[in-house]
């Protein structure tokens with residue numbers, strides 16, 4: 414991805430740097446050749462050359478670009494899981510993904526980590542973004558997911574004789590798990606996404622207390638993936654699924670819903686990052702009816718929501734690493750509404766604004782393994798920045814409306830916001 418050449422000064426805004434440090438009023442950020450050269454109080458700014466590009470933040474807020482820690486670029490605002498796999502061919506899903514990537518960037522998400530994709534679209538989306546062919550967040554690519562036979566993602570009845578190859582490898586036993594990972598190795602992905610557990614979305618046979626893979630299968634996935642330098646994560650709701658994942662050596666946990674003391678200890682021991690993706694539960698409860706979710710499903714999401722919120726509070730209090738985002742791309746969580754996750758974490762889960770922003774920026778960057786380059790506004794990092802109208806410290810929901818963005822920058826280049834025009 415090309416970076417800006419020359420120097421840009423952003424001034425007259427409150428800096429929230431993403432590290433959790435207190436905001437700096439009347440701050441200045443200097444970006445030179447795409448890299449942050451100064452970030453802090455404007456009084457400490459070295460005298461900049463006259464005539465450099467200047468962005469007046471207008472008394473608003475300067476913060477790091479947001480990181481979506483569990484994005485599904487290939488999900489096209491579906492209302493039924495079944496639609497994901499067979500509704501459209503790969504050609505059309507790819508086009509939709511490109512549109513979703515552009516939307517995410519316009520919404521202030523300058524980086525994103527995939528939580529799984531259809532076909533092998535992420536890898537190629539990432540290449541297209543890196544080569545500036547299309548606009549989008551810096552991407553950590555996942556691929557087709559892995560789930561045990563009869564598990565959450567194995568939803569097509571056998572009599573239909575429809576495979577699931579578009580979205581998931583259905584495996585029976587460690588040997589098939591290894592085979593699936595080896596395919597993904599050839600696909601060129603970074604994250605192997607698995608399904609250790611079920612979900613409230615499937616109340617009859619694969620609910621949120623159900624296991625969808627065995628420990629042996631999960632261990633085989635990790636051993637094979639790590640051998641080739643890939644990372645492994647999994648959809649983990651049930652306690653035993655979280656424990657199995659952590660024992661098997663997973664590199665991240667998605668959801669981490671029913672986290673007991675032992676799981677929390679295992680999580681902290683290796684500092685395994687977690688993406689709760691919890692807003693989805695709240696929005697499923699609030700909006701499920703209008704999209705035809707059954708009461709049983711909604712009740713399951715309610716239980717998941719409450720347990721998940723408690724897990725998040727415990728992980729935060731214990732000093733664990735969390736990224737925010739997750740499962741936007743359903744009818745009731747459409748692309749473009751990602752930042753409602755942040756408002757939800759403040760209003761419902763009870764995180765402070767600073768903790769929420771830290772998770773949504775530096776936390777996500779850590780999950781991506783790119784915290785040295787992105788995720789906070791600090792000297793030496795890439796100039797991935799947001800300049801926002803208004804006081805985000807007072808109202809985090811300002812981030813939900815892209816019309817509040819003066820600038821969305823990647824490597825110092827203004828990619829979206831009013832100043833992009």
Ligand SMILES: [Zn+2]
Pocket residue numbers: 483485528529739740
């Ligand atoms: Zn997901």
